[in-house]
Structure formats: structure tokens, C-alpha cells
Amino acid sequence: MxxxxxxxxxxxxxxxxxxxxxxxCSLDYETPLQLLVATILSAQCTDERVNKVTPALFTRFPDAPSFAKADRQEIETLIHSTGFYRNKAKNIQNACLKIVNDFNGNVPQTMPELLTLAGVARKTANVVLAHGFGIIEGxxxxxxxxxxxxxxxxxxxxxxxxxxxxxxxxxxxxxxxxxxxxxxxxxxxxxxxxxxxxxxxxxxxxxxxxxxx
Known part of the structure; x- marks a missing residue:
């Protein structure tokens, strides 16, 4: 039947x-911003590879302001092995610029606001909401x-x-x-x-x- x-x-x-x-969640992170960045990096890349890259990345750039004012080539160098590194570095920096300028340096906690960030579609937004804030949106x-x-x-x-x-x-x-x-x-x-x-x-x-x- x-x-x-x-x-x-x-x-x-x-x-x-x-x-x-x-x-x-298989990604290693301590803050919602780190989770956001790690999830962007995970596109077309394994979580295992991302977790090898992010310790040095997050030591160098611990928050949105530091990513926003970074030399993008330095970000590219640190994330190179995750693939599509130029586009990912651009999205990470632009997302952090918007977080600094529009959200007081804090990752937003709603789906519509997250979707305004560079490199963020519903997949990334759902991960950040669920594991960063305990909000089950989708x-x-x-x-x-x-x-x-x-x-x-x-x-x-x-x-x-x-x-x-x-x-x-x-x-x-x-x-x-x-x-x-x-x-x-x-x-x-x-x-x-x-x-x-x-x-x-x-x-x-x-x-x-x-x-x-």
C-alpha cells in the first residue's frame, strides 16, 4: 500500500x-559572522577543506569591520584552496561592508535582511539562522x-x-x-x-x- x-x-x-x-553543522565557528563566512566558503567546497582554512582566516580577521577594511588580496590568499577564491573574497568583504554600514557590525537575524548580503542565498541564510541564532526559518x-x-x-x-x-x-x-x-x-x-x-x-x-x- x-x-x-x-x-x-x-x-x-x-x-x-x-x-x-x-x-x-560540520563547519567550525564561534560567532554568527564566522559561520556566515564559513558557509560562503563552503560553496563548491567540502566542509573539511573550509575548516582547514578558517582558523588562520578568523585569527587575521575576527569580525566584520576587519574583513570590511582588509586588503582583498590577503583574503584571497588565505581562502585560495577553497576554490572560486576571488568571487568568495569579494562576497565576504562586500557582505561585511554592508553588515558594518547597515547592521551596526552585527549579522542580521532575519531572512530578508540576510538575503541583502553579497553571496547569501536561502541556503546560507538558513544555515546562519538555524546554527547562529537558533531560528528555524526554512x-x-x-x-x-x-x-x-x-x-x-x-x-x-x-x-x-x-x-x-x-x-x-x-x-x-x-x-x-x-x-x-x-x-x-x-x-x-x-x-x-x-x-x-x-x-x-x-x-x-x-x-x-x-x-x-
């Missing part, structure tokens, strides 16, 4: 909570969430914003970020892009991708 998509989503959530009870959609949500049949969308809207309709709001983090863990450990380990997957009975093979 086929179950509703909402019931399926909640069963997936329950299993993920059991599999990854200690799942949390579902963070990265490549893992996108891939697994499609494979599991929770959405057929390709656009991250549309995927987020579908998932928000299926899951209880307090669990939106927990779902994202847990499914990212599962995407890394089991349901990878090229060779998913279906024989090791505890979501296999709920997976459209597996049954379609």
Missing part, C-alpha cells in the same frame, strides 16, 4: 534521527539534500528554492534543519552521487530511485 508523501517524509525523518542522533538545500529528496520521491523539482518549499510542506517546522543536517550525513556516508550503497541503506524501502532500478 502506498503511503502519503507527508507520512513518508516523517518516517524518513524518524529513521534519520535514529541513524544520526548527534548530527550537527530547509537548507545543498547538493545532498537535493539529490536525496529526489531519489526518495519527496520532490521532483530541480530548483533549490522549489525543493525547499516542497520539503517545508512535508515536514514539521521544528525539524526542518535537523532533516537537512541528517540527510547531508546520509548523503555523505551512504547515498553518494555516483555509487549509492543501497544494500547498506536503511531508507531503501522508501526509495523511489532504488525501486526504479
Amino acid at each position: 502506498r503511503i502519503s508523501k507527508k507520512k513518508k517524509a516523517r518516517e524518513i525523518l524518524t529513521i534519520l534521527k535514529q541513524l544520526y542522533p548527534n548530527a550537527t 530547509v537548507t538545500v545543498d547538493t545532498h539534500v537535493k539529490r536525496l529528496s529526489n531519489r526518495l520521491g519527496l520532490t521532483k523539482k530541480d530548483n533549490p528554492v522549489q525543493i525547499e518549499q516542497d520539503l517545508m510542506q512535508l515536514l514539521p517546522q521544528p525539524d526542518w534543519e535537523n532533516f537537512s543536517i541528517s540527510i547531508i550525513y546520509h548523503g555523505r556516508a551512504v547515498c553518494n552521487a555516483r555509487k549509492p550503497l543501497c544494500n547498506q541503506c536503511q531508507l531503501i524501502h522508501l526509495c523511489n530511485h532504488y525501486t526504479a532500478q
Whole structure:
């Protein structure tokens, strides 16, 4: 018997909570500003690589004013190994300039305000709100969430914003970020892009991708 998509989503959530009870943000940070910068750096880059770069970066530039007045080439040098370093350095500096000029040097705590910052789309804003301020505003959609949500049949969308809207309709709001983090863990450990380990997957009975093979 086929179950509703909402019931399926909640069963997936329950299993993920059991599999990854200690799942949390993999980026290392101490302040909301550091989390914002680390999340910008994580685009097209692993969290592991970002965590190798940020200690020296945050020692040199501990807050928004220091990033805002920095020599951008120095930022580029420190973040070079994360890829797309010129664009990331530009976004980080411009975001920090706006934080200094418009938000008294503090990272804003609302989705509309965060989206005015350079380099910040809903994915980054959701991470900062959830892990920097404990505000659950939406579902963070990265490549893992996108891939697994499609494979599991929770959405057929390709656009991250549309995927987020579908998932928000299926899951209880307090669990939106927990779902994202847990499914990212599962995407890394089991349901990878090229060779998913279906024989090791505890979501296999709920997976459209597996049954379609």
C-alpha cells in the first residue's frame, strides 16, 4: 500500500534521527559572522577543506569591520584552496561592508535582511539562522539534500528554492534543519552521487530511485 508523501517524509525523518542522533553543522565557528563566512566558503567546497582554512582566516580577521577594511588580496590568499577564491573574497568583504554600514557590525537575524548580503542565498541564510541564532526559518538545500529528496520521491523539482518549499510542506517546522543536517550525513556516508550503497541503506524501502532500478 502506498503511503502519503507527508507520512513518508516523517518516517524518513524518524529513521534519520535514529541513524544520526548527534548530527550537527560540520563547519567550525564561534560567532554568527564566522559561520556566515564559513558557509560562503563552503560553496563548491567540502566542509573539511573550509575548516582547514578558517582558523588562520578568523585569527587575521575576527569580525566584520576587519574583513570590511582588509586588503582583498590577503583574503584571497588565505581562502585560495577553497576554490572560486576571488568571487568568495569579494562576497565576504562586500557582505561585511554592508553588515558594518547597515547592521551596526552585527549579522542580521532575519531572512530578508540576510538575503541583502553579497553571496547569501536561502541556503546560507538558513544555515546562519538555524546554527547562529537558533531560528528555524526554512530547509537548507545543498547538493545532498537535493539529490536525496529526489531519489526518495519527496520532490521532483530541480530548483533549490522549489525543493525547499516542497520539503517545508512535508515536514514539521521544528525539524526542518535537523532533516537537512541528517540527510547531508546520509548523503555523505551512504547515498553518494555516483555509487549509492543501497544494500547498506536503511531508507531503501522508501526509495523511489532504488525501486526504479
